[in-house]
């Protein structure tokens with residue numbers, strides 16, 4: 126079985142991935158304009174302010190768009206069909222994720238964080254996936 | 262203010278298209294460059310600016326200059342994805358207007374079909390690490406997310422997306438170099454396998470090898486060239502994001518900025534445009550682009566295409582070579598948009614007979630075409646670049 130591609134964690138992303146391993150979703154908030162920021166950086170993309178502080182997300186959001194994937198590459202080919210969604214977190218940022226669980230989701234549905242592995246391999250990374258709130 | 266020195270496209274060429282395991286990205290660009298310069302009646306010694314884009318070298322412009330035996334005075338390796346070459350036209354024109362160079366050579370080459378490297382997952386670095394681990398096939402999955410949102414917001418159907426592929430294939434039937442020329446129907450598109458919902462296989466561009474070259478020359482050189490110069494009237498480029506999750510609105514591309522700006526800089530309006538060359542990586546790309554450019558209202562581009570407005574005989578012919586969907590798509594397709602628009606404005610297809618299988622139906626030449634809008638899209642709807650070209 127081909128290996129899942131690894132994640133190259135860097136100094137700016139380490140807090141995020143450390144949080145995921147603890148079941149948390151760590152974002153940032155700008156002290157100058159009060160908006161949430163993701164992915165992590167040293168300047169605010171809304172106001173170029175440099176006062177970014179940690180923000181713990183509630184782990185809830187709404188599906189902005191989604192696709193059911195039928196052809197995937199590498200190790201992901203064995204996982205089809207699977208659902209990828211863009212999720213508008215309640216804090217006001219958007220992220221890509223995998224929808225897990227039995228309940229399918231539609232655009233506009235509410236979803237909740239579920240940190241899990243996408244593969245049985247012991248070195249497969251923990252990922253911030255989401256599942257439908259209804260029927261969860 | 263004195264009028265600026267104008268720039269024009271004076272030579273275009275493709276290299277061998279389809280599957281070319283006997284060529285490299287470098288030999289493809291050399292062949293295309295040689296043919297484009299020969300068409301213009303110029304030599305490599307006339308070229309003082311070299312423009313290329315690719316990810317096949319740490320510095321593609323240097324690798325290519327060495328291969329061609331050039332020491333150019335002006336180098337541009339701007340890589341903003343498939344729209345890079347429309348950006349190169351803008352940059353070359355600015356350099357010509359400023360008097361920095363007289364002749365620019367813009368090239369592209371790809372062996373992606375022979376290499377079979379497209380889409381293979383790599384470790385996700387920098388911002389890619391927040392998307393890559395979830396397994397979305399790129400770029401098709403990102404375009405599928407845009408299509409799903411667009412259909413949700415405007416009630417657009419898969420049938421309307423499919424019309425873009427049908428229109429492209431009608432034009433491809435008129436292009437002997439097109440990869441696929443057999444007619445297709447909306448039903449054929451919908452019956453092709455789903456790749457990433459709602460996109461089917463026939464909603465997606467081809468994966469081919471190929472290359473192309475475009476020669477741009479300053480006004481003072483036009484009397485030396487063997488072709489009818491096609492004038493660069495206006496250009497604009499922008500980016501809205503690199504990761505699809507960071508696209509501000511999945512239904513509006515950077516074309517909303519670059520389309521109007523390029524037309525304004527050209528001193529023309531939408532009504533003046535006779536011909537469209539629109540990047541068609543996927544059917545959804547075309548619908549979003551037609552709306553963002555301002556040729557259709559939001560949600561209406563599918564019906565515009567379904568009504569035959571962009572097909573042979575339509576009032577706004579689009580992608581008259583068959584496009585990335587049916588003619589060729591070697592990874593970064595933008596240079597082929599420029600090649601086709603140039604040939605149309607020169608009237609290169611005037612002598613080709615009507616379709617033998619469709620007597621009385623219009624052929625490939627858009628009769629009387631004076632002004633073309635060429636629009637590249639790069640990445641995952643990430644960058645756009647618009648160029649306005651005219652016959653005089």
Ligand SMILES: [Zn+2]
Nearest residue numbers: 155158169172
């Ligand atoms: Zn801020």
